[in-house]
Amino acid sequence: SIAFPRGLTGQRGAERHRFDFSFSGLxxxxxxxxxxxxxxGEPVPLADVAASFQEAVVDVLTRKAVLACRQNGVDHLLVGGGVAANSRLRVVAAQRCADAGIELRVPRPGLCTDNGAMVAALGSQMLLRGREPSDLDLPADSSMPVTRVLA
Structure with missing residues (x-):
């Protein structure tokens, strides 16, 4: 395996970034x-690179999630979205939660869709209702309720 860095886990700014994630450095x-x-001129072991990248991400996500639960008296952790379909994340989260006495809840993989799939499904519903596609310069508004979008 390759020892890739774990973002925002060092001593510098540790308190300020205790529960933050950043993978740009990774x-x-x-x-x-x-x-x-x-x-x-050396070969690049793609499988090793991918597995080591995944391990770095999973390590940070699970470590910080369990720490947040512990420090806030939370005894259940729910992992959702597209990332929850990752089998390595599921294994490490299950082990770390078990070690910490935290109950882990993860939907079955078929229910772990990413935001892109949800946006595409919303777009499909809009087209079915006769809405014309938006111009490409439409500003993003992540707080807009779906009911308003479909209205």
Whole structure:
């Protein structure tokens, strides 16, 4: 495995970023690692790179989620969205929650859709109701209720 960095887990700013996530440094580290191998004419073990990237993300997500539960007296953790379909995340979250006495709730993989799929489904409903597609310069508003969008 490759020892990729874990974002926002160091001592600097630890209190301020205790429950924050950032993977931009990880993405940069992976890109630089791959570029260095390619520049040296070495093969890039794609499966190892992918597994090591996944492990870094899963480690940070599960560690911080369990810490947030512990520090706030929460005894149940719900993992949802597209990320919840990741089998490695499920395994590590289950182990860390069990170790911490936290009950983990994760929907079956078929119910773990990502936001892109939900946006596409909403767009389909809008078209079925006769709405014309929006211009590409339409501003995003993540707080707008679906009922207003479909009105």
């Amino acid at each position: 993405k940069t580290a992976v890109a630089r690692w791959v570029e260095a191998r390619e520049a040296a």
